[in-house]
Amino acid sequence: MKKIVINAYWPQVVGAIAWLITGALTYLIPNADDFPRTTTFALACVSVAVLSALTLPLNKVRYYGAWILALAVFIGLWEVIQAKFLLLPRPFFGAPQELLDVFITDWLKLLDALVHSMMLLVGGYILGCIIGFSIGVGMGWSLRFGYWAHPILRFLGPLPPVAFLPLLFAVIPSSFIAGELLMAFAAAFPVAILTWSGIAGVNPGYYDVAKTMGAKPLFLIRHVAIPAALPFVFVGMFMALGSCFYMLVVAEMLGVKAGLGFYMQWAQGWAAYPNMYAALFIMAVMCTSFMTLLFKVRNRLLRWQKESIKW
Structure with a gap:
């Protein structure tokens, strides 16, 4: 089976916008608890958005445009559900910035x-x-x-x-x-x-x-x-x-x-x-x-x- 050839730019463009929105939500909406690295995580989301926009001409990256969008939506929902509203029980479920904090500190x-x-x-x-x-x-x-x-x-x-x-x-x-x-x-x-x-x-x-x-x-x-x-x-x-x-x-x-x-x-x-x-x-x-x-x-x-x- 041959690999799917994707010529459309829109999934990657929308994915970059979605990462920007995720970063904005992370930074602008107050957290429901004291989560570390919130600003760092917001900057990381913006960096992913910029990187996605800069690599738009590359076919290999464009192939994963839908995944870039899907991950942005997933991370954004995770951030809103847990970091902003604490809808999942703690400590079993953490926020995305907590995971980033582990990679940085440990x-x-x-x-x-x-x-x-x-x-x-x-x-x-x-x-x-x-x-x-x-x-x-x-x-x-x-x-x-x-x-x-x-x-x-x-x-x-x-x-x-x-x-x-x-x-x-x-x-x-x-x-x-x-x-x-x-x-x-x-x-x-x-x-x-x-x-x-x-x-x-x-x-x-x-x-x-x-x-x-x-x-x-x-x-x-x-x-x-x-x-x-x-x-x-x-x-x-x-x-x-x-x-x-x-x-x-x-x-x-x-x-x-x-x-x-x-x-x-x-x-x-x-x-x-x-x-x-x-x-x-x-x-x-x-x-x-x-x-x-x-x-x-x-x-x-x-x-x-x-x-x-x-x-």
């Missing part, structure tokens, strides 16, 4: 939490993909290896990784290493299953052609079986990344005393809900960035299947 803690979460996620995910890929290649290529590995995979693989959390945190002194092992377990199962399916489904004719040219088993694995199975491998890696996102939050909330999940639990304990929402926003950006990066790698390696899976 950015060092948020950055530290993000770094710890990324270290935990990347380490566990890569380890799990390596283990799952190795098991999948072995099961797809060797009947003897599959004979021993398949029952173990069927018995342990479907178990939720979180079930091993009390055991690992009790046995392993480092909660960070225990969390990485949990995510490695979460990632290994889907990668192993999909890699195995991909290797087992390779057309035998490919092997026959390579053998007639003198190819050895190692060559067949590296240059025939694995390349042909890569579409399945990447599907398993996408599933594994989603499982790791889930395990990251669980591990940080229940055992690892660092990261965005731990920060969210700390914020909830102190009823600092704007801090919790800020951490949730950063986590969403982190997760979608990793998923986007993985898709770019897939599209790079599998150019002939670039449009087969969308993100």
Whole structure:
């Protein structure tokens, strides 16, 4: 499916006007409570409006003109409903300027939490993909290896990784290493299953052609079986990344005393809900960035299947 081409300027123009109105409402109407950074937030809205107007000639920005308008309307309604009239219960719901205040005043803690979460996620995910890929290649290529590995995979693989959390945190002194092992377990199962399916489904004719040219088993694995199975491998890696996102939050909330999940639990304990929402926003950006990066790698390696899976 081709990308929609938008030539109309009006959504972005109206969006810029809507951001100006949001800034004016924020600054001119008195707050119903003592919300910090109100003036700063109003200036931020005006800055977005100016930026939207300056980028009007750019097609890439114009494509998101409707989203610029929709976000302005959403933020404006949120500001009026909560900051000006307090229609939502506090402290569970804050005003937009409270969220901005968290990013300004607590950015060092948020950055530290993000770094710890990324270290935990990347380490566990890569380890799990390596283990799952190795098991999948072995099961797809060797009947003897599959004979021993398949029952173990069927018995342990479907178990939720979180079930091993009390055991690992009790046995392993480092909660960070225990969390990485949990995510490695979460990632290994889907990668192993999909890699195995991909290797087992390779057309035998490919092997026959390579053998007639003198190819050895190692060559067949590296240059025939694995390349042909890569579409399945990447599907398993996408599933594994989603499982790791889930395990990251669980591990940080229940055992690892660092990261965005731990920060969210700390914020909830102190009823600092704007801090919790800020951490949730950063986590969403982190997760979608990793998923986007993985898709770019897939599209790079599998150019002939670039449009087969969308993100």
